[in-house]
Amino acid sequence: MERIPILKMGEYLLVTIQVDMHDRLALTLQDDLTTQIVKHRARGVLIDISALEMVDSFIGRMLASIASMAQLLDAQSVVVGMQPSVAITLVELGLPMTGVRTALDVEKGMKVLQDAIAEAGGDGHAGSRV
Amino acid sequence: MSNSNTKLHEILKSREKEIAADWIESQEASGRRMTPNERQEHARQSREFLGSLTTAIQKGDHSDIAGPAWEPVRDLLTDFSGSRAKGGYSPSETASYIFSLKQPVFSALRKEFERDPAVLHDEVWRATVLLDKLGLFTTEAFQKTREDVISRQQSEILELATPVVRLWDNILALPLIGTLDSSRTQVVMQNLLDAIVETRSDIAIIDITGVPVVDTLVAQHLLKTVAAARLMGADCLISGIRPQIAQTIIHLGVDLTAVTTKASLADAFALALKRTGHVVVQQDDRSQTAGR
Amino acid sequence: MRVLESESIEIRTSEDIVLVRQAVRKRAVSLKFGLVDQTKIVTASSELARNTLDYGGGGSVSVEVIENGIKSGLRLVFEDQGPGIADIDLALTDGYTSGNGMGLGLGGARRLSNEFDIYSKPGEGTRVSIVRWK
Numbered sequence: 001m002e003r004i005p006i007l008k009m010g011e012y013l014l015v016t017i018q019v020d021m022h023d024r025l026a027l028t029l030q031d032d033l034t035t036q037i038v039k040h041r042a043r044g045v046l047i048d049i050s051a052l053e054m055v056d057s058f059i060g061r062m063l064a065s066i067a068s069m070a071q072l073l074d075a076q077s078v079v080v081g082m083q084p085s086v087a088i089t090l091v092e093l094g095l096p097m098t099g100v101r102t103a104l105d106v107e108k109g110m111k112v113l114q115d116a117i118a119e120a121g122g123d124g125h126a127g128s129r130v
Numbered sequence: 131m132s133n134s135n136t137k138l139h140e141i142l143k144s145r146e147k148e149i150a151a152d153w154i155e156s157q158e159a160s161g162r163r164m165t166p167n168e169r170q171e172h173a174r175q176s177r178e179f180l181g182s183l184t185t186a187i188q189k190g191d192h193s194d195i196a197g198p199a200w201e202p203v204r205d206l207l208t209d210f211s212g213s214r215a216k217g218g219y220s221p222s223e224t225a226s227y228i229f230s231l232k233q234p235v236f237s238a239l240r241k242e243f244e245r246d247p248a249v250l251h252d253e254v255w256r257a258t259v260l261l262d263k264l265g266l267f268t269t270e271a272f273q274k275t276r277e278d279v280i281s282r283q284q285s286e287i288l289e290l291a292t293p294v295v296r297l298w299d300n301i302l303a304l305p306l307i308g309t310l311d312s313s314r315t316q317v318v319m320q321n322l323l324d325a326i327v328e329t330r331s332d333i334a335i336i337d338i339t340g341v342p343v344v345d346t347l348v349a350q351h352l353l354k355t356v357a358a359a360r361l362m363g364a365d366c367l368i369s370g371i372r373p374q375i376a377q378t379i380i381h382l383g384v385d386l387t388a389v390t391t392k393a394s395l396a397d398a399f400a401l402a403l404k405r406t407g408h409v410v411v412q413q414d415d416r417s418q419t420a421g422r
Numbered sequence: 423m424r425v426l427e428s429e430s431i432e433i434r435t436s437e438d439i440v441l442v443r444q445a446v447r448k449r450a451v452s453l454k455f456g457l458v459d460q461t462k463i464v465t466a467s468s469e470l471a472r473n474t475l476d477y478g479g480g481g482s483v484s485v486e487v488i489e490n491g492i493k494s495g496l497r498l499v500f501e502d503q504g505p506g507i508a509d510i511d512l513a514l515t516d517g518y519t520s521g522n523g524m525g526l527g528l529g530g531a532r533r534l535s536n537e538f539d540i541y542s543k544p545g546e547g548t549r550v551s552i553v554r555w556k
Contacts, residue, residue: 054464054468084358088461092462093465093530108330
């Protein structure tokens with residue numbers, strides 16, 4: 001079955017979405033990411049959508065779900081590289097995705113993640129709270 | 131009325147040369163002075179139109195010029211009107227092109243049917259109704275071309291009226307002047323987002339000092355713009371909130387709590403500098419910088 | 423108003439939704455729509471195609487190049503023989519959904535289009551058409 005590859009980079013997981021996803025593929029990505037976050041105790045997830053020429057409500061919801069699920073698993077997430085025409089369309093559609101952290105590109109995205117992780121409690125391991 | 135009743139196309143075909151010659155002559159008489167080249171081009175256009183007209187009458191219902199058989203004729207007229215509109219001709223001059231065809235056609239019809247006044251009457255009537263419709267179509271096409279020019283100029287003005295300025299590293303300013311309707315908002319959003327990509331800015335200051343009225347719609351457009359910028363990873367500050375506008379916003383119940391607002395562009399700039407990690411230092415002793 | 427070209431696409435699986443998006447994008451590009459306008463109609467088509475699949479039990483879309491006077495545009499007509507919508511106004515309200523999901527499909531597609539038409543009655547299926555003019 002086709003899957004979108006998830007790269008591990010230290011405490012981070014990197015996903016680059018480069019295909020026009022059909023719904024099942026999107027749901028598979030969601031499952032895979034949550035599994036990988038737990039497996040690798042990832043602290044941050046970066047999703048690069050710079051190749052996506054369209055984000056509809058299904059994909060938008062999926063991104064928001066990933067952000068929420070990651071949060072529950074003590075991982076911060078950021079979506080980077082949204083194209084201007086996609087951003088304008090999403091806002092017009094009525095899906096501003098306010099619960100999702102966003103950044104212009106991978107470089108800025110990593111900085112956002114680092115700041116978010118530091119704010120969320122820094123050097124503890126995933127799941128540990130004192 | 132089906133075309134089996136009309137002999138118009140036959141007449142146009144059999145008397146093509148004389149109708150064309152008469153028509154071109156009457157155009158020259160009533161119209162502008164033309165150079166020999168223009169005259170030749172004009173004659174060619176007119177013959178092409180006549181040919182196309184004849185075919186269309188033969189194929190299609192001559193009372194309905196919107197049908198598929200009339201497409202070549204409509205295309206010709208659209209091109210013709212378009213170039214006339216751009217060439218500075220008036221709508222009347224352009225429509226007269228068609229109306230001036232009546233005289234030659236009527237002459238031809240009269241020669242053909244002078245022994246049969248009833249048929250002559252019918253054919254003349256059909257011809258005049260048809261040419262009236264074509265003349266009106268020409269006027270509509272003319273207007274559409276003018277409208278296209280106007281709308282293109284409007285969007286050029288819109289573009290010019292919504293500049294995005296780079297105030298400092300990572301800080302953009304968008305001074306809005308005038309009203310913010312939905313079509314302008316599209317242009318504003320595009321310009322702003324393109325600028326965010328190009329300058330990799332983290333903060334955009336939208337200054338609304340020059341926006342006279344802020345009602346619910348304008349507020350929604352502003353919020354949309356802020357939301358779109360945020361999706362690109364940039365935060366927006368809104369500045370230039372005049373006291374009256376602050377009152378209106380509260381009265382309307384618009385929720386701007388998610389957006390940081392400042393009264394002046396200067397205040398917003400100061401905040402933006404702070405947020406992007408810049409510090410502004412004032413040198414104490416000016417005399418130190420004076421030339422020696 | 424005339425239909426210059428038309429193609430019909432079956433919507434039976436979620437992969438078909440992708441095919442619809444791609445077909446609409448292709449048409450919009452060939453009609454030389456601006457990038458934002460392209461994205462809007464492609465996104466609207468995705469929303470409506472999904473509705474046709476999820477709520478209509480499958481159906482089809484007719485992708486039509488249309489012309490009205492001198493302006494040209496793209497019209498999409500989605501049809502299904504599903505249960506139909508009892509309260510259209512309610513369905514058009516954002517956030518409303520009869521199933522899972524956020525219910526942005528109809529309202530969203532309308533906001534992204536220049537023209538929007540819907541005919542639906544319980545037991546008679548649903549027909550939604552949207553137009554984006556150039």
